[in-house]
Amino acid sequence: MGDEKDAVPETIATYLRLRGLEPSAHRRRRRRRRSGDDDENQPFSLGRDPKGVGDVLTTLTHEAGWDSQLARADLVREWDEVAGDETARHTRPVALSDGMLTVQCDSTAWAKQLQLMRAHILTEILRRYPDAGVDSIRFIGPDVPSWKWGPRAVPGRGPRDTYG
Structure with missing residues (x-):
């Protein structure tokens, strides 16, 4: 049987694969992968219960580090x-x-x-x-008034004999 497949020209084999008459090895691999993922898409499997908005937001803020x-x-x-x-x-x-x-x-x-x-x-x-x-x-305590304001403020101790 293996000789018969080799005897078919490559163009015809490609045509048959594209028409779905002969499944390719790549397609078989894809089907095998999907069969493992089907468990999470089942309606009553673990993790499929509906969650409240608060639970979803708590999970989101925790995962984001907020x-x-x-x-x-x-x-x-x-x-x-x-x-x-x-x-x-x-x-x-x-x-x-x-x-x-x-x-x-x-x-x-x-x-x-x-x-x-x-x-x-x-x-x-x-x-x-x-x-x-x-x-x-x-x-x-409360903010105290500042004498350092305006465009001509000079660094230093400021006025000393203001209140006396």
């Missing part, structure tokens, strides 16, 4: 729940870099009081947002 950025955004957005309503009215997070959360307060009195409560607030942040990467908190 967990820490989203945890930081949630921390800022829900600051009033973390710090408490009264404290949140007088404070706001302004920066988060190298694990240091900087919180600006309305007054230096609030900054000092919150420095005493630092451990409690940090524990609450770590409990709610472990992926945010917050290691420590720094409380600062």
Whole structure:
């Protein structure tokens, strides 16, 4: 039988393969590959259960590596729940870099009081947002007016006898 296939000219053999009358070896390989993939396309196989949108988004954010950025955004957005309503009215997070959360307060009195409560607030942040990467908190007072503004600002200590 092998001699008969060799006896058929190559052009006729190609014609027969293209017409589907004689399957080629390449086509057999393709069919074998598909038979292994058919298991995942079966309706009741593992992994075919429908998933909710929340589950899909959680998987997507985890695979993309967005967990820490989203945890930081949630921390800022829900600051009033973390710090408490009264404290949140007088404070706001302004920066988060190298694990240091900087919180600006309305007054230096609030900054000092919150420095005493630092451990409690940090524990609450770590409990709610472990992926945010917050290691420590720094409380600062309000912005003070600056004398260094305008096109002719000169580096140095600035005016000294302004209020006296």
